[in-house]
Amino acid sequence: MTTIQWFPGHMAKARREAVEKLKLVDIIVELVDARLPYSSRNPIIDDIVGQKPRVMVLNKTDLADIKQTNEWTTYFKHRHLQVVPISAKDGKGIKDIQDTLKELMSEKMAKLKARGLKNRPIRLMILGIPNVGKSTLINRFIKKNKAETGNKPGVTKGQQWLKLGDEFELLDTPGILWPKFEDQDIGKKLALTGAIKDTILHQEDIALYAIDFFARYYPERLKKMYGLQDEHLNLSNSDLLIKITERLGLKEEYDKASDKLIHDVRQGKLGKYTLDFVHEVGEK
Numbered sequence: 001m002t003t004i005q006w007f008p009g010h011m012a013k014a015r016r017e018a019v020e021k022l023k024l025v026d027i028i029v030e031l032v033d034a035r036l037p038y039s040s041r042n043p044i045i046d047d048i049v050g051q052k053p054r055v056m057v058l059n060k061t062d063l064a065d066i067k068q069t070n071e072w073t074t075y076f077k078h079r080h081l082q083v084v085p086i087s088a089k090d091g092k093g094i095k096d097i098q099d100t101l102k103e104l105m106s107e108k109m110a111k112l113k114a115r116g117l118k119n120r121p122i123r124l125m126i127l128g129i130p131n132v133g134k135s136t137l138i139n140r141f142i143k144k145n146k147a148e149t150g151n152k153p154g155v156t157k158g159q160q161w162l163k164l165g166d167e168f169e170l171l172d173t174p175g176i177l178w179p180k181f182e183d184q185d186i187g188k189k190l191a192l193t194g195a196i197k198d199t200i201l202h203q204e205d206i207a208l209y210a211i212d213f214f215a216r217y218y219p220e221r222l223k224k225m226y227g228l229q230d231e232h233l234n235l236s237n238s239d240l241l242i243k244i245t246e247r248l249g250l251k252e253e254y255d256k257a258s259d260k261l262i263h264d265v266r267q268g269k270l271g272k273y274t275l276d277f278v279h280e281v282g283e284k
């Protein structure tokens with residue numbers, strides 16, 4: 001888990017580093033959290049990436065609402081982005097990324113070949129905000145390559161390239177960019193999913209956000225998880241937190257109850273969910 005305080009100086013540095021790395025690669029893998037396909041994107045990513053080919057990867061689909069993942073996939077495709085839903089943790093979709101990368105690069109590689117240059121690997125880097133799964137994905141790429149070739153991925157000393165078979169070279173450190181800080185709701189979404197951990201937001205406010213979301217969209221799950229009755233769902237969010245605290249046997253320890261609820265949501269104990277809706281943020 002990466003913890004970074006994003007002060008303006010750090011943002012400028014992160015931007016500079018990302019732009020430097022970008023110069024070294026043919027194509028970018030932009031990694032976002034499938035539960036937050038809008039909120040977990042860096043606000044200036046389009047500006048940084050420019051015209052460079054890019055594959056957008058929705059990670060952690062094992063935790064996200066499948067219907068919404070499909071809606072977001074369509075949404076980005078309409079905006080001319082190649083999208084690949086994956087679960088880096090389970091190793092699902094890794095081949096799809098590689099196939100998409102090859103497809104996107106086929107023309108450029110063919111041109112290079114026509115000019116007499118011999119086939120060279122496609123150079124790529126992974127870019128995203130902290131905790132979207134960049135390191136997990138890098139490890140998956142390495143494992144996949146190991147499984148297919150029986151070799152260890154070659155790492156040349158003093159260079160930062162991981163060789164993935166003959167076809168790819170991956171920059172071994174991902175580009176890290178800062179999350180959106182546009183409004184409180186985005187902050188709460190990022191905090192609830194664990195994208196930002198040390199947050200200026202109070203745990204109770206994050207828990208109340210979760211209660212509001214689940215009471216609205218998945219009331220049955222909330223009832224089942226915390227032994228609530230139908231009539232409890234008419235309570236205000238703060239009264240519901242009081243009720244849940246009671247049900248957890250925590251007396252008036254609302255902080256503890258909030259922590260437990262946030263943990264449950266992050267672990268997927270309240271089921272799969274996606275906090276960003278296409279219709280809410282799609283046009284922003």
Ligand code: G4P
Nearest residue numbers: 001002059060061062087088089130131132133134135136
């Ligand atoms: P980063 O490099 O982008 O900062 O992210 P990293 O790979 O470290 O992943 C952050 C957390 O997300 C890790 O949890 C990792 O296991 C989890 N993760 C990554 N990909 C997936 C996925 O596809 N599905 C699920 N469910 N989780 C995924 P962690 O090591 O347990 O850290 P913590 O956040 O629990 O402290």
